Amino acid sequence: MITAITVLGAGTMGLGIARLFAGHGCRVTVYDPNIQPLSDPFLPPSLVLANDFEKAVSEADLIVEAVPEQMDIKREIFGRLDKLIKPSAIVASNTSTFQLHDLTADLAIRDRMLITHFFNPADYIPLVEIVALPSTSSSIVCEVASLLQRCGKSPVVLNKDIPGFIANRLQAALMREACYLLENGVADAAQIDTAVREGLGLRWAFKGPFEVADLGGLDIWAKVTGHLFPELANSIEAPQSIVEKTGRGELGVKSGRGFYEYDDVYRTADRLRSSLQRLLTLKSNFHQEG
Numbered sequence: 331m332i333t334a335i336t337v338l339g340a341g342t343m344g345l346g347i348a349r350l351f352a353g354h355g356c357r358v359t360v361y362d363p364n365i366q367p368l369s370d371p372f373l374p375p376s377l378v379l380a381n382d383f384e385k386a387v388s389e390a391d392l393i394v395e396a397v398p399e400q401m402d403i404k405r406e407i408f409g410r411l412d413k414l415i416k417p418s419a420i421v422a423s424n425t426s427t428f429q430l431h432d433l434t435a436d437l438a439i440r441d442r443m444l445i446t447h448f449f450n451p452a453d454y455i456p457l458v459e460i461v462a463l464p465s466t467s468s469s470i471v472c473e474v475a476s477l478l479q480r481c482g483k484s485p486v487v488l489n490k491d492i493p494g495f496i497a498n499r500l501q502a503a504l505m506r507e508a509c510y511l512l513e514n515g516v517a518d519a520a521q522i523d524t525a526v527r528e529g530l531g532l533r534w535a536f537k538g539p540f541e542v543a544d545l546g547g548l549d550i551w552a553k554v555t556g557h558l559f560p561e562l563a564n565s566i567e568a569p570q571s572i573v574e575k576t577g578r579g580e581l582g583v584k585s586g587r588g589f590y591e592y593d594d595v596y597r598t599a600d601r602l603r604s605s606l607q608r609l610l611t612l613k614s615n616f617h618q619e620g
């Protein structure tokens with residue numbers, strides 16, 4: 331039974347994951363070498379903040395890694411965990427893009443490692459994608475999936491270890507096209523966001539792409555995809571509009587400026603959490619009504 335959880339990385343995702351587990355009765359420790367007294371007013375007071383790595387991980391039943399998306403940093407951490415954790419402990423990575431096979435190569439603990447890919451904000455978005463290796467015992471996958479279900483999540487266990495899993499591949503395909511439209515002057519960021527927020531996104535809260543295709547008629551979808559696929563963006567580089575902003579330190583909400591301007595990180599994130607809470611209540615009523 332997983333009760334003691336250590337989250338590595340106190341950034342956007344690590345704190346959301348910590349908030350989720352702490353809110354569902356787990357003992358949660360957060361480790362970050364750059365830890366400062368956390369000023370986020372929405373963090374539960376029960377969180378233990380640690381700056382001693384060995385102490386933070388040695389008694390944990392589950393260690394969730396949420397450090398930057400860099401293979402060298404993640405691999406260095408897993409190498410240290412290999413020697414420090416309990417024989418029964420499970421290690422989960424929140425990577426957005428890497429394959430589990432590459433993250434875990436040559437580690438003694440690789441068969442106790444998984445990907446649990448949460449979505450921002452991690453304490454509100456129900457989806458968590460789980461990836462395991464063929465050699466991972468199914469009892470570990472079941473244990474982590476049932477913990478997530480107890481915390482109100484909707485885990486999806488993938489059949490294959492593939493970069494970007496399901497949702498990030500879909501999201502990246504959409505973002506490639508959104509940046510193409512922006513960079514080619516077809517529409518600005520606000521117009522593109524409106525098209526998703528007021529159109530596609532509303533439907534996607536209740537129906538996935540295959541359900542939407544069935545609803546529209548597959549004969550029409552055959553025509554639409556056949557006509558449009560040759561017209562779509564197909565770049566294999568990160569979009570210029572995002573790379574340029576990153577180069578200027580415009581990182582989005584956390585730096586106060588991205589595609590838009592922000593004056594308060596915590597308030598911006600909290601407003602999204604409140605809207606999601608209302609939508610989730612509505613969605614649950616919708617499913618109960620059938």
Ligand SMILES: NC(=O)c1ccc[n+]([C@@H]2O[C@H](COP(=O)([O-])OP(=O)(O)OC[C@H]3O[C@@H](n4cnc5c(N)ncnc54)[C@H](O)[C@@H]3O)[C@@H](O)[C@H]2O)c1
Binds near residue numbers: 362395397424425449
């Ligand atoms: N931001 C998102 O929307 C999102 C969503 C899902 C998954 N992810 C993935 O989650 C991971 C974390 O992303 P994030 O957005 O929270 O990043 P972030 O930059 O907000 O936070 C990363 C944190 O890790 C800390 N850190 C750096 N080295 C460390 C180490 N050796 N040990 C412990 N902590 C360390 C940093 O100090 C920082 O606080 C990445 O793999 C990312 O791809 C991000």
Ligand SMILES: O=C(O)[C@@H](O)[C@@H](O)[C@H](O)[C@@H](O)CO
Binds near residue numbers: 498
């Ligand atoms: O959207 C999310 O929360 C996730 O899909 C993340 O993994 C991902 O890093 C995105 O923020 C960017 O694709």
